[in-house]
Each structure stands twice: as C-alpha cells, then as structure tokens.
Amino acid sequence: MDLSIVLDPDSPVPLYRQLYDQLRAMILDGRIQPGFRLPPSRKIAADHHIARVTVTAAYEQLQAEGFVTSRVGAGTYVSELPELFPHQVDSASKYAASLSTWGRRVLEIGASDDRGIPTGRRTIDFGFGRSFPHIFPYDIWRRLLARYLSTDDTMLSHYGSVAGFYPLRQAVAGYLRRLRGVRCTADQVIIVSGMQQALDLLARLLLNSGDEVLVETPGYSGAFELFRTFGARLRALPVDEDGFPVEQIPASSQARLAFVTPSNQFPRGGTMPLSRRLSLLRWAREANALIFEDDYDGELRYTGHPISALQGLDRDERVVYLGTFSKVLFPALRLGYVVLPSSLSNPFHQAMNLVDRGAPTLTQAAVADFINEGHFERHLRRLRSEYGRRRRSLVEAIERYLGDDASYSPVEAGLHVMLYLPSAVDETVLVTEAANAGVGVYPGEPYHLDRPAQPSILLGFSGLNTGEIIEGVIRLAGVVHSLMHKSGQR
Amino acid sequence: MDLSIVLDPDSPVPLYRQLYDQLRAMILDGRIQPGFRLPPSRKIAADHHIARVTVTAAYEQLQAEGFVTSRVGAGTYVSELPELFPHQVDSASKYAASLSTWGRRVLEIGASDDRGIPTGRRTIDFGFGRSFPHIFPYDIWRRLLARYLSTDDTMLSHYGSVAGFYPLRQAVAGYLRRLRGVRCTADQVIIVSGMQQALDLLARLLLNSGDEVLVETPGYSGAFELFRTFGARLRALPVDEDGFPVEQIPASSQARLAFVTPSNQFPRGGTMPLSRRLSLLRWAREANALIFEDDYDGELRYTGHPISALQGLDRDERVVYLGTFSKVLFPALRLGYVVLPSSLSNPFHQAMNLVDRGAPTLTQAAVADFINEGHFERHLRRLRSEYGRRRRSLVEAIERYLGDDASYSPVEAGLHVMLYLPSAVDETVLVTEAANAGVGVYPGEPYHLDRPAQPSILLGFSGLNTGEIIEGVIRLAGVVHSLMHKSGQR
Numbered sequence: 001m002d003l004s005i006v007l008d009p010d011s012p013v014p015l016y017r018q019l020y021d022q023l024r025a026m027i028l029d030g031r032i033q034p035g036f037r038l039p040p041s042r043k044i045a046a047d048h049h050i051a052r053v054t055v056t057a058a059y060e061q062l063q064a065e066g067f068v069t070s071r072v073g074a075g076t077y078v079s080e081l082p083e084l085f086p087h088q089v090d091s092a093s094k095y096a097a098s099l100s101t102w103g104r105r106v107l108e109i110g111a112s113d114d115r116g117i118p119t120g121r122r123t124i125d126f127g128f129g130r131s132f133p134h135i136f137p138y139d140i141w142r143r144l145l146a147r148y149l150s151t152d153d154t155m156l157s158h159y160g161s162v163a164g165f166y167p168l169r170q171a172v173a174g175y176l177r178r179l180r181g182v183r184c185t186a187d188q189v190i191i192v193s194g195m196q197q198a199l200d201l202l203a204r205l206l207l208n209s210g211d212e213v214l215v216e217t218p219g220y221s222g223a224f225e226l227f228r229t230f231g232a233r234l235r236a237l238p239v240d241e242d243g244f245p246v247e248q249i250p251a252s253s254q255a256r257l258a259f260v261t262p263s264n265q266f267p268r269g270g271t272m273p274l275s276r277r278l279s280l281l282r283w284a285r286e287a288n289a290l291i292f293e294d295d296y297d298g299e300l301r302y303t304g305h306p307i308s309a310l311q312g313l314d315r316d317e318r319v320v321y322l323g324t325f326s327k328v329l330f331p332a333l334r335l336g337y338v339v340l341p342s343s344l345s346n347p348f349h350q351a352m353n354l355v356d357r358g359a360p361t362l363t364q365a366a367v368a369d370f371i372n373e374g375h376f377e378r379h380l381r382r383l384r385s386e387y388g389r390r391r392r393s394l395v396e397a398i399e400r401y402l403g404d405d406a407s408y409s410p411v412e413a414g415l416h417v418m419l420y421l422p423s424a425v426d427e428t429v430l431v432t433e434a435a436n437a438g439v440g441v442y443p444g445e446p447y448h449l450d451r452p453a454q455p456s457i458l459l460g461f462s463g464l465n466t467g468e469i470i471e472g473v474i475r476l477a478g479v480v481h482s483l484m485h486k487s488g489q490r
Numbered sequence: 491m492d493l494s495i496v497l498d499p500d501s502p503v504p505l506y507r508q509l510y511d512q513l514r515a516m517i518l519d520g521r522i523q524p525g526f527r528l529p530p531s532r533k534i535a536a537d538h539h540i541a542r543v544t545v546t547a548a549y550e551q552l553q554a555e556g557f558v559t560s561r562v563g564a565g566t567y568v569s570e571l572p573e574l575f576p577h578q579v580d581s582a583s584k585y586a587a588s589l590s591t592w593g594r595r596v597l598e599i600g601a602s603d604d605r606g607i608p609t610g611r612r613t614i615d616f617g618f619g620r621s622f623p624h625i626f627p628y629d630i631w632r633r634l635l636a637r638y639l640s641t642d643d644t645m646l647s648h649y650g651s652v653a654g655f656y657p658l659r660q661a662v663a664g665y666l667r668r669l670r671g672v673r674c675t676a677d678q679v680i681i682v683s684g685m686q687q688a689l690d691l692l693a694r695l696l697l698n699s700g701d702e703v704l705v706e707t708p709g710y711s712g713a714f715e716l717f718r719t720f721g722a723r724l725r726a727l728p729v730d731e732d733g734f735p736v737e738q739i740p741a742s743s744q745a746r747l748a749f750v751t752p753s754n755q756f757p758r759g760g761t762m763p764l765s766r767r768l769s770l771l772r773w774a775r776e777a778n779a780l781i782f783e784d785d786y787d788g789e790l791r792y793t794g795h796p797i798s799a800l801q802g803l804d805r806d807e808r809v810v811y812l813g814t815f816s817k818v819l820f821p822a823l824r825l826g827y828v829v830l831p832s833s834l835s836n837p838f839h840q841a842m843n844l845v846d847r848g849a850p851t852l853t854q855a856a857v858a859d860f861i862n863e864g865h866f867e868r869h870l871r872r873l874r875s876e877y878g879r880r881r882r883s884l885v886e887a888i889e890r891y892l893g894d895d896a897s898y899s900p901v902e903a904g905l906h907v908m909l910y911l912p913s914a915v916d917e918t919v920l921v922t923e924a925a926n927a928g929v930g931v932y933p934g935e936p937y938h939l940d941r942p943a944q945p946s947i948l949l950g951f952s953g954l955n956t957g958e959i960i961e962g963v964i965r966l967a968g969v970v971h972s973l974m975h976k977s978g979q980r
Contacts, residue, residue, distance in 0.1 A: 064794050066764030093775045095808040097833040103695035106841050200845040205593035274556030285583045318585040332851035343587040351596045355690040361822035
C-alpha cells in the first residue's frame with residue numbers, strides 16, 4: 001500500500017511533524033484502518049531521504065497520542081479505536097450556538113463595532129476620541145518602560161494584583177485629589193482595562209433585569225447598550241446646556257442608578273452647575289440610588305481650570321467616579337480607573353478576581369512613574385494648549401464657512417464639537433455626501449434615545465492638524481449648502 | 491470675619507487650588523453662607539503674601555463651578571443655593587449596595603484572592619503558575635517593544651480592534667496550526683486579556699441559571715467559581731490518570747457544556763488519550779454540546795513533543811480552544827487567546843465590543859514579532875529544558891526524601907506536581923507547618939468538588955532553582971514525617 005506521503009524540506013513545519021500530520025489524517029479519515037501496520041521507520045527514511053530519527057519522532061508522537069501501538073519486535077500498528085468518531089462532516093451535527101438570555105440581548109442590541117476607527121479611505125477624518133500621535137512624549141515613555149525591562153526585575157514574573165499595581169493606584173489617587181477634587185484614598189482606586197470594563201462589572205454587580213436606569217440623551221451609547229444587555233429599562237432625560245436635568249426626574253421613577261457626565265456632557269458638551277449637582281446628590285439620597293460619574297475627558301478643559309468632580313461633593317458615598325487614560329495618554333494603552341464607595345469595594349474586588357486578573361503590570365508601572373515624575377501634568381498642559389488651538393480653528397472655521405447655517409454646543413472642554421444643522425438637512429445623507437467629498441463626520445442620531453429635535457453631527461478635532469480642520473470644514477460647508485439648496489432652503 | 495485660610499507654599503497643590511479648596515469647603519459646610527461677600531482679592535493677596543492673580547484664579551474657579559457669583563463693581567458673593575445639600579454626614583443615608591443576583595452569587599462564592607502570589611514571608615515558595623524571571627529574554631523583548639515606540643508610529647493613537655491586533659492573531663493561528671494541531675484561521679483567533687476573561691465572556695454568552703456544566707474534579711477552581719456566578723449546576727466527574735472520564739457521564743445528564751484540560755489535566759496531571767477524546771467528541775455531538783478545551787500549559791511537555799489539541803480532532807465545531815501566554819512568556823503580560831467555532835464568532839465579537847475594548851496594542855505587536863521571528867519557539871525550547879531540569883530535581887527529591895510516604899501524579903508536563911500524602915496527614919496542618927518551616931506549599935482541597943480520597947498538596951517548581959527545590963523538599967519531608975510520627979503512623 002502506498003501511503004502517498006509528501007514531505008517538504010522548505011516548509012516551516014518540521015519534517016517529523018509533516019509526517020505525523022499526514023499519518024494522523026489517514027487514520028482519522030479511515031484511509032488506514034485499525035490493525036494496519038505502519039511501514040518500518042527505516043523504509044520511510046530511505047524512501048524520503050530523511051533521517052530515521054525523524055520517522056521515529058513522528059511514530060513516537062502518534063503513539064503518545066494513542067493513534068498507534070508499538071509492539072516490541074513486531075512493529076507499529078494503528079490502534080483499535082472502537083469508539084472512533086465518525087469523521088464525515090455532517091452539517092446537521094455542526095454546532096449551532098444556543099445563547100443565554102444575556103447573549104441573545106447582545107445580538108439584538110448589535111453593538112456598533114469599532115466606532116471611531118478611521119477606515120483609511122477618508123482624507124480628513126473628524127473621528128473623535130482619537131489622540132494626536134505627535135504630541136505624546138514617546139522618548140520619556142520609552143525610557144520609563146525600559147526601567148521595568150531589566151533582567152533582574154522580578155516584577156514581571158508574578159500575576160499582578162487584580163485591583164491594579166499599587167504605586168499606580170497611589171499616583172492616580174494623588175492626581176484625582178490634587179486636580180480633580182475627588183475625595184479618595186489609593187485603596188478606593190481600582191485600575192481597569194478601560195472604562196467599559198469598569199462599567200460592565202458595576203452593571204453586573206448592580207443590575208437585574210427590569211431595573212430602571214436614568215441616563216442622558218444624547219448620551220454615551222456604549223453605556224446604553226451595556227445596560228440593556230442586563231435587561232435594564234433606560235429612562236432618558238434630554239440634556240440642556242447645563243447637562244442632566246435633575247429636576248425632570250419624574251416622581252414615579254423607580255431608578256436606583258443614574259449615569260451622568262457632569263464635567264462635560266457627552267456628546268453635547270456643557271457642564272453641570274453646582275445647584276444641579278447638589279440636587280442630583282439629594283435625589284440620590286432620597287431615592288437610595290447610586291450615581292455613575294463618567295469623567296471621560298474632564299482634564300481637557302480649555303477655559304479656566306478643570307471642573308471639580310461631582311464625587312467630591314458627595315458625603316453619602318453614592319458616587320462611583322470613572323476615568324480613563326485613553327483620551328489623555330493614548331487609546332491603545334487600555335488603562336482606566338474607577339473610584340469606589342466603600343460598600344462596593346469588596347464586591348468589585350471579588351468580581352474582578354473572577355472575571356479578569358488585572359491589567360499588565362509593565363504599563364501600569366510606567367504610567368505610575370509618568371504621573372509621579374510630573375510628566376503627566378506637563379503633558380496635560382501641552383494637550384490643553386495643542387487641542388485648544390485645534391478647537392479654536394474648528395470653531396472659527398465653523399463660524400466662517402457655515403455661519404448661520406449651523407449652531408454648535410458648548411465647547412469649553414473635550415475633543416469634539418457637536419454641530420446642529422437645519423432640519424432640512426438629512427443626517428445620513430450628509431454623512432454619506434461628506435464622505436464622498438473626502439470628509440469623515442459622524443452622525444449624532446446614534447447617541448439619542450429620544451427623537452432629536454435637529455439633525456447633528458460630531459466633529460472630533462484631536463486627530464487632525466489645523467490645516468486639515470479648516471480644509472475639512474470648507475468641504476463640509478460645501479456639502480451642507482448643496483444639500484440645503486436641493487431642499488429649497490436657499 | 492476671619493476666614494482662617496492657611497496656605498502652604500511647599501505643597502504640591504498649587505496655591506490657587508489650596509485657596510479654592512478651603513473656600514469651597516467653607517461654603518459646603520455652611521461656615522460661610524449664601525450672600526456672604528468674599529474679601530477683595532487684593533486683600534487676600536496682601537494678607538497671605540501671594541500674587542493677586544492667584545486669588546483671582548481661585549475666585550474664577552469657584553465662579554465657574556457655581557459656588558460664587560461676581561457682580562461687576564460690587565465684589566464676589568457666595569451663591570444662593572436653595573437646593574443646597576445637607577452636608578452633615580448621616581450614617582443612615584450612606585449608600586449600602588443592593589447587589590444583583592450575579593453580585594450576590596459572587597459574594598457567596600467568595601473567590602480566593604490573588605492565589606499563587608507569594609507573600610514574601612516564605613523562604614522557599616512552591617507557588618505554581620509562576621515563571622522564572624531569569625529565563626525570559628528581556629533584551630529581545632525590550633528591543634521588540636522599542637520598535638513600536640518610535641514617534642512616527644501612529645499605531646498607538648487609535649483604539650485597537652477588539653478582536654486583537656491582526657498580525658498577532660495571524661501569528662497565533664500559525665503557531666497553533668504548526669505546533670498544537672489546532673485547525674484554525676487567524677479570523678477565528680481572538681486575543682483576550684487572559685483566559686479568565688475569555689471564559690467569562692463565553693459563560694455569559696452561553697449559560698443561564700440552572701444550566702448543567704460538566705467539569706473535572708480535581709479541576710480548575712477559577713472556572714468552577716465563574717460558572718457558579720451564572721447559577722450553573724456543576725456536575726463534577728473524578729478524573730483518573732487519563733483525565734476526564736467520558737464514559738462516566740450519566741445518561742441523565744442535561745449538560746450542553748463541558749470544561750476539560752485534555753493536554754495536561756489540571757491540577758492532577760495526565761493526558762487524555764485518543765479514544766477518550768473521540769468519545770468526548772461523540773458525546774458532544776449526541777448531546778448537542780460544546781466543549782471548552784483549556785490548554786493552559788500544553789506547550790510545556792517534557793517527554794516527547796506537545797500533544798495535539800482536542801480541537802484538531804473536532805469536525806463539528808464543538809470545541810472552543812483556550813490558551814494563554816501567562817505561563818510561557820510572563821504572567822504580568824496579561825495576554826491570552828481563544829479559538830472560536832464559527833457559530834460563536836459574531837456573538838463573541840459583539841460581546842467583546844460591549845464589555846471591553848481589547849488588549850493593549852503595544853504588547854500585542856511585540857508578541858507578534860516575538861512569534862514571527864522565531865523567538866517564541868526558541869524560548870519554549872529553553873523553557874522545556876530549564877523547567878525540565880527543575881521538574882527532575884523535584885521528582886528526585888520527592889523520591890529520595892519522601893520515598894514511600896508520598897505518591898505523585900503524572901508529571902510529563904506543566905509547572906507543578908500534585909503530591910498525595912497518607913490519610914493520617916491533615917492537609918491544612920501540613921500547609922501551616924510547612925509555612926512555619928519556611929516552605930510554601932498549596933493545599934489540593936480547593937480544587938476538589940468531591941471529597942478527595944487522599945490529602946494532597948501542589949508543588950510548583952517554575953519559580954525556584956534546583957537548590958531551593960531540594961532544600962524545600964527536605965524541609966517538607968521533615969514536616970510530613972513529624973506529622974506522621976505524631977499521628978502514630980511511625
């Protein structure tokens with residue numbers, strides 16, 4: 001019987017492994033049957049001009065895995081495998097996933113994939129949440145990383161603590177106390193692999209199906225989608241220039257959780273004033289509720305100093321503060337943090353320990369030094385200056401080229417502007433036509449849970465230089481005017 | 491009225507922020523009331539020998555946040571805040587977390603925290619899952635990382651793909667096909683932040699409360715605890731030298747999921763032979779079930795070549811293959827991978843996108859190069875040689891110093907040995923006494939879901955050198971013999 005073995009000496013797969021793979025396939029698909037005697041290793045070696053030890057290695061591997069049996073002095077035989085799996089592929093027997101309730105909700109919700117990642121086809125991409133690579137001090141970062149890569153450092157050889165690398169927790173706590181008005185100790189700070197992970201764990205710990213959650217509209221759709229996977233009922237209150245309208249929470253609300261962005265409302269912009277913050281805390285006390293404070297870009301404020309966190313006003317431990325390094329360092333770092341009230345500390349730790357064993361120690365150690373040695377605050381100042389310049393260019397270009405045809409939300413902070421357009425302009429058409437004109441803009445509709453009063457688009461400015469920003473707005477204005485002309489508004 | 495302001499020029503907190511903090515606190519706790527006029531900035535500046543612009547900055551910040559109102563020509567007044575939150579701390583109003591069903595289960599299960607992390611008090615720690623830091627090629631790793639830190643690399647400035655950095659997915663797929671017998675394309679490989687994250691996502695997608703899951707005992711307690719948070723009923727089958735006893739699955743079983751470690755049963759050791767693997771696949775087809783193949787250390791096999799994965803035998807797409815870099819590179823890297831059958835691809839992607847936005851790109855890129863440039867397979871060979879030497883020392887020391895008083899499980903693979911002791915020895919007492927003798931050993935009981943027939947301990951050898959291993963076993967033998975003497979067995 002000719003076994004039709006073909007060996008390729010140029011393949012990256014070792015010769016013994018090629019031989020093993022082919023014999024194994026023959027056994028599995030029944031081409032050679034139980035009891036069949038494999039050719040002596042000497043013969044295969046001679047036929048294929050390979051070392052006999054190569055054949056022996058393949059036979060030994062087949063034997064170790066139970067495909068063949070070796071009888072001393074009698075050769076190597078294909079094993080009796082009475083329970084041999086029928087290897088014909090049977091489409092009826094192919095696995096079809098039967099999803100859990102959670103899994104089915106995930107599919108129904110159909111989270112938007114990889115939002116904000118430029119496709120590469122667009123010339124000028126107003127994607128938001130991007131950072132401008134040339135601003136980041138790579139030389140310093142590389143130097144800090146290199147410190148923890150020395151051979152006598154044993155830090156890398158253990159699993160880190162699930163709550164995060166302690167010096168980073170200390171550095172974050174110090175920064176938040178010093179510059180964000182957060183009241184916290186290092187023990188309350190947990191390092192996570194991003195805000196989404198923290199939100200997910202908190203929602204799992206707190207939400208049962210049917211629970212009501214108060215959210216902002218427009219708002220952070222990543223949170224909406226997540227809460228819905230737990231079967232939560234979202235009650236969305238339309239924000240105004242002062243953010244979340246606390247006074248509009250209906251007396252009938254059963255919510256014991258609210259998700260808000262007080263420092264810079266996402267995506268509309270605007271800061272929640274003190275009186276509303278205090279009202280929100282009073283609501284939380286009266287409703288026995290918890291507040292998630294999403295401070296995704298509170299550091300990036302261009303007029304005056306950053307606004308202190310809502311968390312710092314709270315005396316009831318009813319605020320969970322969520323922050324991220326994605327916006328102010330770089331997104332691919334995958335590090336965020338959460339400041340927990342004491343009653344959530346143990347549940348959150350236990351849950352982290354079960355579902356994820358923490359973020360990489362190396363980057364955590366480097367970020368801790370980055371903060372402790374003053375690079376972080378220096379970098380924030382530079383970001384505010386650089387992004388502030390871009391923001392001014394964008395606002396000036398909007399004023400000049402779109403003039404009365406568009407209005408925009410407050411822009412004291414953050415990395416994007418939300419632009420409102422006349423109702424004659426169709427949002428989807430605008431986004432498509434802008435793309436055709438080589439400009440990437442993002443529809444506002446997905447962030448709304450109510451029916452938006454006006455069409456809107458989001459323009460992120462953090463990934464572009466001022467020349468690109470101006471050119472992009474000129475092209476966008478051309479598209480807007482042409483659409484208005486078609487609709488007869490001009 | 492004296493405001494009792496104290497400013498410290500040596501503090502890392504800026505002077506304006508110190509002033510702001512103190513005035514803010516006075517307003518919040520009612521020491522100064524709405525309508526109170528703050529001293530002119532000129533006066534505070536003079537009293538405290540600071541620049542007037544510092545005082546102005548503090549006042550502007552208080553105004554921006556709504557604490558004070560400025561009237562042109564009339565000074566700065568504490569705002570009317572009719573809704574002012576009562577700031578006395580009231581223990582009755584302090585938030586007490588009301589946990590979800592999942593959250594309550596997490597607390598009941600009480601996951602063991604930071605298992606395997608040495609406390610630093612023990613002299614010789616047989617902790618398992620550790621790696622030996624001096625084996626890792628830090629110079630190569632540092633060089634690979636440095637490549638991706640250059641200023642003109644824009645890779646870091648975008649969020650990565652949630653499924654992982656594509657070149658790493660390709661590299662892992664190639665490695666798994668070439669050396670682990672896994673049948674997969676790069677698209678089936680998803681990079682995760684560790685095996686636990688992958689298990690968590692899969693369990694969430696698949697398990698409803700009350701669902702039955704087949705597991706091994708002793709087995710991986712991290713999976714047991716996780717499955718239980720979903721309300722799963724675990725049916726544990728006691729393993730033998732050939733791993734999971736497929737033939738003992740009762741006909742009455744309703745399980746549609748099995749969690750197994752075919753390459754090297756955890757923690758007992760032993761490899762599932764071909765006939766059992768085929769039986770398990772047949773069971774899965776007949777029960778319309780899915781199999782989680784946890785190949786946590788399949789690369790680290792000391793006799794012969796690594797055993798091919800169960801996944802490679804499957805033709806029904808009923809096996810999810812789970813692997814990790816924690817054991818073979820270093821734990822603090824926090825990278826693992828999962829190979830998905832096609833029916834789980836979309837649900838897993840959608841879920842990843844909702845709950846975590848993927849692992850850091852930097853380390854993924856470096857690991858991809860580490861694999862593609864041959865360092866990974868070289869490193870595996872070196873690990874097998876170095877750890878093989880330690881394993882031999884451990885086994886020889888056990889034979890010599892514990893002799894007939896202990897038996898051990900198969901040790902062809904992995905990073906630890908499970909040692910069985912006479913029933914006269916109490917496991918907990920042994921662990922405590924060993925710690926007193928300066929030896930860290932780990933009880934086998936937490937890995938059992940049945941009542942173990944014999945006491946057992948786990949001895950990890952990957953974090954120790956051969957001298958420490960021998961010395962550790964000598965001390966351990968002393969403790970065992972003394973305990974047996976006390977119990978009258980000697």
